[in-house]
Amino acid sequence: MKNPFLVKGYISSEYFCNRKIETDKIISAIENRRDLTLISPRKMGKTGLIYHVLNQNLIKEKYYSVYCDIYQTGKLSEFVTVFGNAVINQLEKTPDKMLKKIKRFFSGLTPSFSFNPITFQAEIDFKIVNHREAENTLQQIFVLIKNSKKPVVIAFDEFQQITGYPEKNTEALLRTHIQQLINARSIFSGSSKHLLSAMFSDYNRPFYQSTQLLTLPKINKNDYSGFISEKFSAAKRTIDEKAVSHILNITRTHTYYVQYLCNRLYESRIKKIDKEVVDKILLNILYENEGYYFTYRNLLTTQQFSLLKAIGKEDGVAQPSSKDFILKYGLGTTSTINSAIKSLLLKDLIFKEGDKYMVYDVFFSLWLKLLS
Structure with missing residues (x-):
C-alpha cells in the first residue's frame, strides 16, 4: 500500500x-x-x-x-x-x-x-x-x-x-x-x-x-487524529491515541511536519506505534537534518543564534526583552535583543503566533532543545 x-x-x-x-x-x-x-x-x-x-x-x-x-x-x-x-x-x-x-x-x-x-x-x-x-x-x-x-x-x-x-x-x-x-x-x-x-x-x-x-488555520486536532489513525488502520497497523496526541503536540499541528513525521512512521513498517516509537523516528529526522541546522547557525551572529536557541527551548516567548528571559539565557542588552528579533523575523527564522515569537521550522525548534 x-x-x-x-x-x-x-x-x-x-x-x-x-x-x-x-x-x-x-x-x-x-x-x-x-x-x-x-x-x-x-x-x-x-x-x-x-x-x-x-x-x-x-x-x-x-x-x-x-x-x-x-x-x-x-x-x-x-x-x-x-x-x-x-x-x-x-x-x-x-x-x-x-x-x-x-x-x-x-x-x-x-x-x-x-x-x-x-x-x-x-x-x-x-x-x-x-x-x-x-x-x-x-x-x-x-x-x-x-x-x-x-x-x-x-x-x-x-x-x-x-x-x-x-x-x-x-x-x-x-x-x-x-x-x-x-x-x-x-x-x-x-x-x-x-x-x-x-x-x-x-x-x-x-x-x-x-x-x-x-x-488558513491549523487543522482541527480531532479531525487530524482520526485521519492519522484511519490511515494506519487501513494498512492493518495500530497507532495508540497517546502517540497520535504526541505527534500533534510536538509538531504544533503544523500540516507539513505532521505529514512528514507520519510519513516516516508509516515507512518504518512497525506494526504497533506508541509514543516511544514516535520519539525514536523523530530523533532520526532531527539528526538527518543537522547539516541544514548547522548552516543556519553559521549564517547568524552569536547573539542571533543564542536568542533563536532560547526561543526554541521555551517553545516560544511573548516578551524576549524581559529581564527574566534575558538573565535566564544570558542574552545581553535589550537593544541587542530587539535588533536580533528584527533580523530573525526578516530571515523568516521566527514568526509571531498570537502573542508569542516562535521558531518557524518545527523540527529545527525541536533540535534546538537538544543543545546545551
Whole structure:
C-alpha cells in the first residue's frame, strides 16, 4: 500500500485531511463572483487546499482552472511567461490547438513552442525583450481568458512576489486587467502575511479591499487524529491515541511536519506505534537534518543564534526583552535583543503566533532543545 501521508503535491481527496469549511468558503466565493485572498504560514497546506478546491467536481465541470505558482519569478517578463504557460495549458489540451491560439493571440511575438513528454505540458518561451513587450503579452493573455468558452478560476500562488519586481507598476497593471475579467475569479495566495496583507489592506495600494480575506488555520486536532489513525488502520497497523496526541503536540499541528513525521512512521513498517516509537523516528529526522541546522547557525551572529536557541527551548516567548528571559539565557542588552528579533523575523527564522515569537521550522525548534 502506498504511503498515504503526502509531503508534497496533491493526489485526491483520499489523501487530504478535512479543510471542509475552507473548501466550502472558497467554492462559495468562486460561485458568487468574488475574488479571494488566502493567507497562511509556510507549509500549512494552502497549495494543497487550492488543488483540492480545483479538483472538486463542481469546479471541474463549470470552470477552467489555472494554477500559477510565481514564487521563482523576479520580474514582470518572468511572471508573464509563467502565467501564459499556465493559461494556455489549461484552456487548450492539444498541441495543434495550442499552436493556433499562440499564433492568433501572440502574432506580434515569435515565441518558441515545445511539448514536454514527461509532464505532458506545453512549454512556451515568449522571448520578451523589454517592458513594453511584457505588458503587451500580458494584455493578450487576459484577452485569451476573456475569450474562453467557460469561466476561469485563476489561482496565483505566492502572489506577494510581485511586490519585489523592479517594475513598480505591476500591482496597478494586474489590478486593471483583473477587474475587467467578468468571466474569471481570482485566488491570491501567499505565505508572507505582512506583504500580502499590506497589498489588500493598504488604502493606497491598487488591490485595496478588492477581495474576500481567508486566513488558513491549523487543522482541527480531532479531525487530524482520526485521519492519522484511519490511515494506519487501513494498512492493518495500530497507532495508540497517546502517540497520535504526541505527534500533534510536538509538531504544533503544523500540516507539513505532521505529514512528514507520519510519513516516516508509516515507512518504518512497525506494526504497533506508541509514543516511544514516535520519539525514536523523530530523533532520526532531527539528526538527518543537522547539516541544514548547522548552516543556519553559521549564517547568524552569536547573539542571533543564542536568542533563536532560547526561543526554541521555551517553545516560544511573548516578551524576549524581559529581564527574566534575558538573565535566564544570558542574552545581553535589550537593544541587542530587539535588533536580533528584527533580523530573525526578516530571515523568516521566527514568526509571531498570537502573542508569542516562535521558531518557524518545527523540527529545527525541536533540535534546538537538544543543545546545551
